[in-house]
Amino acid sequence: MxxxxxxxxxxxxxxxxxxxxxxxxxxxxxxxxxxxxxxxxxxxxLVYQRAVAAGSDPIEKKPLFHFLPGSDSFSLAAAGCNFTCFHCQNWAISQVPRGESPIPGRDLPPEEVVSLARRTGCRSISYTYTEPTIFFEYARDTAVRARERGLKNIFVTNGFMTAQALEAAADWLDAANVDLKSFREDFYRRVCSASLKPVLESITGMVERGIWIEVTTLVIPGYNDSEPELKEIAGFLSALNAEIPWHVSAFHPDFKMNATPRTPAETLRTARGIGRAAGLKYVYTGNLPGDEGENTFCPVCRNKVVGRSGFTLLDFNLRRGHCRRCGEKIAGVWE
Ligand code: SF4
Structure with a gap:
């Protein structure tokens, strides 16, 4: 293609x-x-209609907590990435094709992806696991068909697309989870072979275009877990829109960061407190099943409006997107 x-x-x-x-x-x-x-x-x-992963997931796994909760999302990936993150959890498929190596994957045309998504009862298609920006043409042709068949489209992305790419995607992209991996250019350069500024611009651009967005920061001990840096991330998001959900997730050793320890639960709880102190209404601890920080609380009356454990929805106390107790509107796409 x-x-x-x-x-x-x-x-x-x-x-x-x-x-x-x-x-x-x-x-x-x-x-x-x-x-x-x-x-x-x-x-x-080289990756057009060449899938390395395809199957349905709970949407909470993306993670998206305020977008069609409790639904399944059909997840699609093609090989490759424009980042080289030392801590990549999907490195086996994201870091494969460099140089002249053959491209792994199986032939799966866009219309078949949409049929599979519908057959498995999914309400959306997530372009995920690897970086969707770089399989843009495959995602685009799938997404346009998905829209025609009543499905939503989601990017799980590092946010390193250009403004032109975002503009082109805005016609068919409904939601995104963007990784904001750090608030330091040095981290992006050293760990990811990339840079921070375009990521901040993409997050801003998505908010401006009305694409529903949630942000994830994988908190890595010794790399991006200092309180000043977490405060800067929270401050940036809060200034942009205090209703952006922020997921602070636990790191586990992987790929080239095998010697780095897991993120202590307390660090994540501190990060959550930092986010809330910065004015963010919805801050979640990730990869910490059973933690209180997995739930959504009404920002006004603190009623638990959505209860979760891992990727499972336990309680749902919203009526048409409003808290059942006090009537406060909870930001998100609930239907
Ligand atoms: S600019 Fe184009 S070719 Fe270069 S890494 Fe990005 S998507 Fe790939």
Whole structure:
């Protein structure tokens, strides 16, 4: 499939502006993501309708807590990523195709993804596990069909897309969970081979476009768990919109961060307190099943409006998106 969002340069080179790496790619080479290749001056996506993962998940796993809670979301991934995070939990599929290695996956056309989603009772399709931005054409063609069949579309993303990519996606994207991995450029450069600023711009752009957004920060001991940094993240989100749910999640050792310990529960509870002190109305502890911080509380009367354990919905005390006790509107897409 010829790629979207690129321009031809002199000498057969191309400039890809799908993500903020802005790769200039010579004929016969691939971009940094390893899944977009310049063939004789034309940029091709190598992952179009090539799925490495496809199946239904609880939407709470994304995590999205304020978007069709209790529903299933059909999860789709193609190989590759534009980040190289040391702590990637899906590295086996995200970090595979670099250089000239073959692209893993099976043929799964967009219309088949939509049929599978409907057959399994899902109300949405999540483009997830790897970075959806870089399988943009596959996501787009699936998402447009999904919309026609009454399904919502969700990105679980690192937020490193360009403004042009976000603009193009805004027509069919309903919701996103964006990873805000740190509030330090140095972290993004060192750990992810990327940068922070485009991520902040994407979060802002999604809010401006009315895309429902929740933000996740995986709190990693010794990397991004200082109180000043967590306060900066919370302050940024709160200033943008205090109703953005913020998920502070526990890290577990993986990939190139095997020597780093798990996040203590207390660190997450402190982070949650920081978020609430900054004015955020909905802050959740993640990967801590059974913790009080998994539940949604009414910001006015503190009634537990949605009770959860892990990915399971236990209580639902909302009436048409309002707290059953005091009538306060709870931000989100409930129907
Ligand atoms: S999507 Fe891939 S090829 Fe395009 S700019 Fe990003 S890393 Fe480079």
């Amino acid at each position: 010829e790629a979207a969002l690129y321009e031809k340069l002199e000498g057969g080179r191309v400039h890809c502006f799908l993500c903020s790496h802005h790769c200039r790619i010579s004929p016969g080479s691939r971009g940094r993501c390893g899944v977009r290749e310049n063939r004789d001056g034309i940029l091709f996506s």
